[in-house]
Every structure is written in structure tokens, then in C-alpha cells.
Amino acid sequence: DVVWSAEKQEGYLRIDGLKPLPEDLQYQLWIVDGVREGAPVDGGLFDLPTAGEHVIPITARLPVTKAAAFVVTVEQRGGVVVSKQKDVVAIASL
Secondary structure, three states: OEEOOOOEEEEEEEEOOOOOOOOOEEEEEEEEOOOOOOOEEEEEEEEOOOOOOOOEEEEEEOOOOOOOEEEEEEEEOOOOOOOOOOOOOEEEEE
């Protein structure tokens, strides 16, 4: 589930079914902007201390005009500026 405020440029992702990652990896959230060309917008990095349901805050690193989808990838610790989207583990559409 995703709750997103275009006005505040922030929201929350409720996710279940993902497991903790090894220390050298992190989950990274991406916001697909329906009117932006190019790569999705970085929505933040997160770790999961345990399996189960978690609520993750979303903070857009760039302005998002029309959020169309939210994608979670597995990336190197510290994240990446542009994801190759090769290890997508979750997608939520609005």
C-alpha cells in the first residue's frame, strides 16, 4: 500500500514479505513520475531489521509532478543515483 501527498512531496509505503538483506545491500525506493522523462526519482533508502510488515517513509529527492508508481530495488549499501532496475522486489501503482 502507498499513501502519497503531491503537495508535501512525501508519503508512506506499507510493505510485507521482504526479508532483511546482507550488510552490503539496502532497499532503495523509486518514484516513477508520469510526466518526467528519464530515470525514476530517488525516494530513499531503507533497511528491514526483521521479516514481516513495515511502514517506510517516502521522501522525494527531486520534485515529483505526477506519481504513477513506486518501485523497490535492491542496491549496494548507500544506494545509487540511477538504478539499473535489475533487482526489482516490489512495485505499487497509484
